[in-house]
Amino acid sequence: MSQQGPPADAKQAQAAALQELEAAQKRKRQIDSSLANLETSIYAFEGSYLEETAASGGNIIKGFDNYLKPPTSNVNKKKLEVTEGDRLFSTSSGTYQQSLEAKRRLEQELAYQRVHLTAVQRLNVPVPPMLPPIYTGVPAAVAESMSTPSDPAPTASQLVELYLESPSSPRPRAKKRSSRTSTPSLQRKKSKAE
Template sequence: MSQSGPPADAKQAQAAALAELENAQRRKRAIDTSLANLEASIWAFEGSYLDETAASGGNIIKGFDNYLKPPAQGNKKKPEPTDADRLFSSSSVTYQSSLSK
């Protein structure tokens, strides 16, 4: 006697495993999207903090050495935040890997 294929239990188990895999992949994509959005928000908030504190004499990243000094005279252009200033954004491994894609 020869069998014509796998038993019904095995087919059901395979179908259940495939459904579980597809569900897990959907959840992972949703989590990846949520993480990317959160990291973009952190990057934006970090940039606004660095921009707002650049003229005030200091911030938590650069220090407050210039806080007590009088403001510079003239139309001095405020410095743009560099990647080195972005302590929180640069600490995320997933954000750094998304930049290289």
């Protein structure tokens, strides 16, 4: 008795495991999104607190040394800028940068899905389930032009053309040909050998 393919209960177990995995990934994305939103709100609240207390002479970050002193006229006239070194609470989070990256990735995924959903509506083309590759070394103007929702995904030749047309892209320099047939170091080696 030979059996072709896996047994039916193994297929059911695999399907159940895949559904459980998809549900867990969806929950993780929701948790990552809520964490990123929470940390963004902490960052914004901390910034507003530091801006409001800058002129009053003290806060919990810089201390209350100048709180009882009368404010100088210069402090009231100019707005003091908040530096990243002042942001004690938002930068102390170990997941702050990771949550910002996760939020950016989620926004990219949603934008990618919107682009391809409009393509589906226009052309009845199936939507690919994966994210597009992240193009490294491509200038920002080119990356923005690639992510417009009205255009389909660019081809490789279009990417090259956009990259070369971009004003911030580095141009390969043509090598200058010299009239000499060898470099000075080769000439020195030849003269030492003779």
